[in-house]
Each structure stands twice: as C-alpha cells, then as structure tokens.
Amino acid sequence: MDQFTTTELLQAQSHNWNLVLSYLKSMSLKAAIDLGIADILHKHGNPMTLAQLTTSLSIPTSKSNHFRRVMRLLVHQGIFSTDQETQSLYSLTPTSHLLITGNSASITPFLRLIVDPSISHPSYVLGSWFKSPEETPFELLHGKGIFELASEKPEFNKLFNEGTASDAGLVMDVVVRSCGEVFRGVESLVDVGGGTGATAMALKKAFPEMNCTVLDLPHVIQGKTEIGGVGFVGGDMFEWVPPASVAMLKIFFRLSLTIDL
Ligand SMILES: C[S@@+](CC[C@H](N)C(=O)[O-])C[C@H]1O[C@@H](n2cnc3c(N)ncnc32)[C@H](O)[C@@H]1O
Incomplete structure (x- = not known):
C-alpha cells in the first residue's frame, strides 16, 4: 500500500x-x-x-x-x-x-466471425493454455484446429469463409487503385489460401489478361472449378501449389496465427 x-x-x-x-x-x-x-x-x-x-x-x-x-x-x-x-x-x-448491408465495402461478415463464440471463447482459456500441451487456445477449447473444425462444421465453414472474404471488397479496391502497378504484366497468379476467391476475382476484374487461380482446402473450394474466369483448385499448399508467375498469400499466416494465437 x-x-x-x-x-x-x-x-x-x-x-x-x-x-x-x-x-x-x-x-x-x-x-x-x-x-x-x-x-x-x-x-x-x-x-x-x-x-x-x-x-x-x-x-x-x-x-x-x-x-x-x-x-x-x-x-x-x-x-x-x-x-x-x-x-x-x-x-x-x-x-x-462499413456495417451497411449490401455495401461492397461492408466488413460485417468479418466482425460477426470475430465475435462469434467459436472464435472469441478461446481467449477465455489464454491463461491456462500457457500451461497446457495444446498448440493454440483454439485447440484447447475445441479439441482441434480452426481449419479442421471448418472442414467438419458446414455452418462454421460458411461463417469463416464469408467473414474472411468480406475484407476483400474495400481492401482490393484500394490495392488496385493505389498500387495496382505491382500486378501489371503479371501473366499468372495463384492466390494460396484464397478462400472464396473474392480477392482473385477483384484482381481478374482489374487485370482481365491475368490468369488467376485460387488454391484452398477442399472443404472451402467445395468442388468449384471456375467462376468469372478464376480457376479453383482444392488441395493442401504443403503438398502442391499450382504453378504461376506469382504466388500470393493474403491474410494467410497473420490472421490464421492471430485467431489460432
Ligand atoms: C485467414 S484465411 C484468408 C483467406 C483469404 N486469403 C483472404 O485474404 O480473405 C486463410 C485461408 O487459408 C486456407 N488454408 C489453410 N491451410 C491451408 C493449406 N494447408 N492449404 C491451402 N489453404 C489453406 C484456409 O482454408 C483459409 O481460407
């Protein structure tokens, strides 16, 4: 005192x-x-x-x-x-x-994902996680990793994919307008962990001549092969990545690690 x-x-x-x-x-x-x-x-x-x-x-x-x-x-x-x-x-x-429904820049699906108990509750066990053998608080709470849970629970898969995709509307518009030259002349691009393809589709729209492919886990791709000129491949990036002049990883490790902590 x-x-x-x-x-x-x-x-x-x-x-x-x-x-x-x-x-x-x-x-x-x-x-x-x-x-x-x-x-x-x-x-x-x-x-x-x-x-x-x-x-x-x-x-x-x-x-x-x-x-x-x-x-x-x-x-x-x-x-x-x-x-x-x-x-x-x-x-x-x-x-x-950015909360208005139907606004292309809306990030409501992302905010809904972050406050969903499946994502926010692992923070409750942060303290005990340090003394547990689990790799992440998410695994301590759910008994499995985030992508494994998504592969097993269709509602969580939808929430996660729509949530992460909603970031692309505003961000890709800004990226294309303020630093689009980075992509000029790129013949082919693979968006590794590209989710629903929102980012790749925005790039394809801005650079129609670019060959764009999305690689993501099979439960995310769900058998899609092509949408709006963008190709979709289901697979594990640690096993194989479709060949392309550029491989892009957007909010891949950072978000995955933040959520998984
Ligand atoms: C945080 S999300 C980012 C999605 C997207 N890049 C974006 O910016 O909105 C990470 C993505 O990586 C995918 N992913 C995780 N492990 C993967 C792996 N081993 N191979 C391919 N994709 C993977 C997930 O399914 C998820 O769609």
Whole structure:
C-alpha cells in the first residue's frame, strides 16, 4: 500500500474496471450489427433522433433508456456520431458506413466471425493454455484446429469463409487503385489460401489478361472449378501449389496465427 499513493491506487482501480469491462466495446458493436442500426440510418438518409431510431428498430419504450446508453457507448467509440449542438441526432461515421448491408465495402461478415463464440471463447482459456500441451487456445477449447473444425462444421465453414472474404471488397479496391502497378504484366497468379476467391476475382476484374487461380482446402473450394474466369483448385499448399508467375498469400499466416494465437 505504501508503495503507491492513494490517488494512484484510485486511478488504478478505475483502470482495472475499464480494462475488465472493455469487452462491452465489442459487444455493443455486435448489438449495433444485430439490430441493423447502420442500415436504418442509411435508409433514412438524414440524422435520426433516439425516438425515431427506437421506433424504426421496434424497441419498446420501456427499453429506450437502455438503448440510449448503448448509443452513447457507440458514439463514444466513434461508431456513430451526434450533432455538436443538441447531441440528440445520430448519424453514420466511416466506421458504421462499413456495417451497411449490401455495401461492397461492408466488413460485417468479418466482425460477426470475430465475435462469434467459436472464435472469441478461446481467449477465455489464454491463461491456462500457457500451461497446457495444446498448440493454440483454439485447440484447447475445441479439441482441434480452426481449419479442421471448418472442414467438419458446414455452418462454421460458411461463417469463416464469408467473414474472411468480406475484407476483400474495400481492401482490393484500394490495392488496385493505389498500387495496382505491382500486378501489371503479371501473366499468372495463384492466390494460396484464397478462400472464396473474392480477392482473385477483384484482381481478374482489374487485370482481365491475368490468369488467376485460387488454391484452398477442399472443404472451402467445395468442388468449384471456375467462376468469372478464376480457376479453383482444392488441395493442401504443403503438398502442391499450382504453378504461376506469382504466388500470393493474403491474410494467410497473420490472421490464421492471430485467431489460432
Ligand atoms: C485467414 S484465411 C484468408 C483467406 C483469404 N486469403 C483472404 O485474404 O480473405 C486463410 C485461408 O487459408 C486456407 N488454408 C489453410 N491451410 C491451408 C493449406 N494447408 N492449404 C491451402 N489453404 C489453406 C484456409 O482454408 C483459409 O481460407
């Protein structure tokens, strides 16, 4: 106790509260996605009051106070904004723009994947994992690796593939526009671990002369052979990779390792 001042300890207490409750940041984002708040604001076209939002979302008046608090948290996190003057009119921000359904830049499927219990629960066992023989917290919780689970559970396979693919809309548009020259003149490209082919298809659209192939595990490829000029091959990259002038690995190891930790 002597080591620190009372002020420091009071600050430390609130710091701990802040840290331990910070999962509410992701859970309030999940609530915003589940309720479709961004879609309602987008459809309305103008800033909306809390009453307009609760009516559009069919939230009973008995819960409007709770909803106001969640909106406050979402505004605090920059997911929505309020007008400077009255702070009672809610608008979209660039962050919530990426939640709009049907928007080619939407990353909602990716966010849904990350907050899904199958992906978020392994973090609960992070501490005990250090003393376990398992290679990843994911394996400690599920008894198998992420790609093995995807090969066995069609719903998880869909969630995972759609989630990772949703990153491609915005990112590939930026990549093609700001550094597309990297791909100019490339005759053939294989996207190793290319998932649903969203990235390869964006490249094929921008560079029609490029021969594009996606290699991914058989449960991801699901027998597809060609879509929009992009070839699909099911297999294991550790056994064979289709020959091409360029092999691309996008969010392969980094995301896999982060999720698998
Ligand atoms: C994190 S996802 C990235 C998907 C895609 N590249 C993207 O950027 O959205 C990793 C992908 O690698 C695939 N994968 C994992 N192990 C593989 C292997 N041994 N051979 C081929 N693909 C593999 C997974 O099925 C998954 O689709």
